[in-house]
Amino acid sequence: MLEETSGTSLLCLSTLAVILTLPGEKAKLQSVLNKAVRYGFLTNYKPVEYLFESSDTTLFSAILRHPDHVLHPLLPPLKTTGYHLRKRSHGLKLSAVQSSF
Secondary structure, eight states, X not given: OBOSOOHHHHHHHHHHHHHTTSTTHHHHHHHHHHHHHHTTXXXXXXXXXXXXXXXXXXXXXXXXHOTTSTTGGGSOOBOXXXXXXXXXSOOBOOOSSOOOO
């Protein structure tokens, strides 16, 4: 039986989410997961969209927490303010210009 996803498989799911941009590809993957549940190969079942979303969140928070992460230098600089506002998911300075990525 397959257990719940680990950190490495979450990174793989995030990469797979980028690949599966064609219409219908996510539906095909969801169909495979549905069959795995039906035949008893998968015990902890979560929808594909949830898996992609949680893997992106996990990857982003890992990049923020670890300054030695490979992708950390690609983050924008930290934003400093004199205000004590509510806690945000990140304290980065976001540009108003759209990126080409």
